[in-house]
Every structure is written in C-alpha cells, then in structure tokens.
Amino acid sequence: MSSSDPSTRAGLPNAESRGDTAQAWPFDAAQGARGLLFIVSAPSGTGKTTLVERLVQGLPNLHMSRSYTSRPARAGEQDGVDYNFISRERFDAMVRDGAFLEWADVFGNCYGTSAAETEAVLARGEDVVLVIDVQGARQVRSRGIETVGIFVLPPSAAILEQRLRGRSKDSEEQIRQRLDVACREINEVAQYEYAVVNDELETAVSRIGAIVLAERARVKVMRGAAEKIIETFRRQEARRQGG
Ligand code: 5GP
Numbered sequence: 043m044s045s046s047d048p049s050t051r052a053g054l055p056n057a058e059s060r061g062d063t064a065q066a067w068p069f070d071a072a073q074g075a076r077g078l079l080f081i082v083s084a085p086s087g088t089g090k091t092t093l094v095e096r097l098v099q100g101l102p103n104l105h106m107s108r109s110y111t112s113r114p115a116r117a118g119e120q121d122g123v124d125y126n127f128i129s130r131e132r133f134d135a136m137v138r139d140g141a142f143l144e145w146a147d148v149f150g151n152c153y154g155t156s157a158a159e160t161e162a163v164l165a166r167g168e169d170v171v172l173v174i175d176v177q178g179a180r181q182v183r184s185r186g187i188e189t190v191g192i193f194v195l196p197p198s199a200a201i202l203e204q205r206l207r208g209r210s211k212d213s214e215e216q217i218r219q220r221l222d223v224a225c226r227e228i229n230e231v232a233q234y235e236y237a238v239v240n241d242e243l244e245t246a247v248s249r250i251g252a253i254v255l256a257e258r259a260r261v262k263v264m265r266g267a268a269e270k271i272i273e274t275f276r277r278q279e280a281r282r283q284g285g
Contacts, residue, residue: 075167076164077103077163077164077166077167077168077169078170078190078257079160079187079188080170080171080189080190080192081172081182081189081192082094082172082173082174082193082194083174083176083178083191083193083194083234084193084195084196085196085223085224086149086206086223087196087205087209087224088195088196088205088240089194089240090240093194093243093246093247094106094250096243096244096247097171098171100251104169104171104254105168105170105171107155107159107163107170107171107172108122108123108124108125108159109173110125110128110153110154110155111125111127112128112129112153113125113153125153133152141154141157141158142154142156143160143187144172144174144179144181144182145178146177146178149216149219149223169254176227179191179230179233179234180233190235190236191233191235191236192234192235192237192238192250192253193230193233193234193237194246194250195231195237195238195239196224196240199221203221206221236253238250238253
C-alpha cells in the first residue's frame with residue numbers, strides 16, 4: 043500500500059476530539075502514502091478477534107493493532123501479544139497524556155488504542171485494523187478520521203448465546219451481561235460501512251478480505267499508482283511524436 047495519494051487517505055485530523063485525548067493524534071499532514079484505517083466491531087463472542095487474526099495472516103501490509111488494557115490477562119494470554127496489559131494507574135496516566143486514539147470502559151475494564159503506534163503504521167503506508175468496541179469506533183469517527191468500518195454479526199441471538207456458553211470463559215452473570223450489551227450494540231451496525239455475518243469462519247474471513255481488497259482498489263487510493271502508469275503512456279506518446 044505505498045502507491046496512494048496522501049491527501050485522500052485515513053487519519054487526517056479533526057479539531058473536534060474528546061478533551062481527554064486532544065493531543066493523541068499527531069497530524070502534521072506528513073506527505074507520503076498513508077495506510078487505510080479499518081475498524082472491526084462486533085458483540086462479544088462473535089469471533090471477531092479470530093477472524094481478524096486469520097485476515098492479517100493472509101494479507102500483506104495489514105496489521106492488527108494491539109490494544110492496551112487494564113484487564114488482567116486470562117489464562118493463555120500473553121502480555122505484548124494479545125494485549126499490552128497495564129495497571130489501571132498507568133491506563134489513567136495514558137488517558138491524561140492523550141496517548142489514546144480512542145479508549146473505552148468495556149465490561150468494567152479499560153481498553154485503548156495507542157495513537158502513536160497506529161499513526162506510525164499508517165504513516166509508513168501500511169493498513170491497520172482496530173478490533174474495538176462500538177464506543178471506541180464512535181470516538182474515532184467523531185474525530186473526523188477517515189475509516190472503513192466493518193461490523194461482524196453473529197447469525198442469530200441464540201447462536202451468540204451458544205457460542206458464549208461454549209467458550210466457557212465467563213460466569214453465568216457475565217454471559218447475561220454480554221448478551222444484554224450485544225442486544226444494544228447490534229443496532230450500531232448502521233454506523234458502519236460493511237456488515238459481515240460470521241456464520242462460518244473461513245467464509246467470513248474471505249468476505250472481510252474482499253472488503254479490504256476493494257477498499258485498496260478505490261481510485262482515490264490507487265491514484266498515485268494510476269498516475270505513474272499514465273505517465274508511462276505520456277512518455278511513450280512523446281517518444282512517438284518525437285520519432
Ligand atoms: P476482551 O476482554 O473479551 O478481550 O474484550 C472485550 C471487548 O473490548 C471486546 O469487544 C473488544 O473488541 C473490546 N476492545 C479491545 N480492545 C479495545 C480497544 O482498544 N478499544 C476499545 N474501544 N475496545 C476494545
């Protein structure tokens with residue numbers, strides 16, 4: 043993704059941002075091809091993390107952002123791999139310092155996306171996927187940052203409940219809470235550009251992959267590459283005229 047026009051890519055600034063993250067996004071309109079910023083949201087238990095992990099394995103120049111969280115690591119989770127696990131004090135300090143592009147309290151724990159880390163990837167022309175909840179997605183959009191939002195839907199409420207019970211990560215109370223939140227979150231699908239049903243993992247990965255490829259093929263994204271090709275035609279024409 044190094045061939046696009048910088049002025050049309052993700053991440054341009056907007057002064058309208060939350061007070062607590064006001065300095066979080068370093069926009070100096072740096073010239074150079076920028077990457078695209080994808081957001082994937084879904085109710086808990088929909089399988090979005092697995093989907094996106096598979097997606098980034100299969101597509102070059104696409105990176106899944108690693109969030110910071112004050113939640114303790116679950117069994118099998120690794121610091122610096124699944125999340126950057128930090129204390130609540132450190133999380134609050136990062137909020138105060140404006141280090142987050144967005145952050146949210148989800149099920150009583152805080153989660154946030156580093157502005158600097160996201161910007162560094164976009165600035166080198168590679169694409170980023172944020173796997174964040176609907177509140178975080180709203181914050182990014184409200185800052186006027188150009189994003190491509192993909193909402194992953196479970197096939198039905200009953201299947202989501204089955205999946206939440208099947209993964210046996212949560213207590214009965216947590217399952218009820220996740221279902222309540224899912225019931226509210228699902229209405230946010232209208233705020234996203236794309237909706238993908240996660241009925242079967244590989245099919246859903248292909249659907250999201252198709253979205254990424256289509257977004258990369260937009261003329262405004264391809265303008266730089268197209269102009270270079272057009273230039274070869276101009277030069278050929280000039281040679282023909284000259285000879
Ligand atoms: P979990 O604790 O199950 O890993 O994640 C709980 C929820 O937090 C999920 O919906 C997940 O998408 C969301 N989440 C993870 N990282 C971030 C983040 O950086 N920002 C926001 N807003 N939500 C996040």
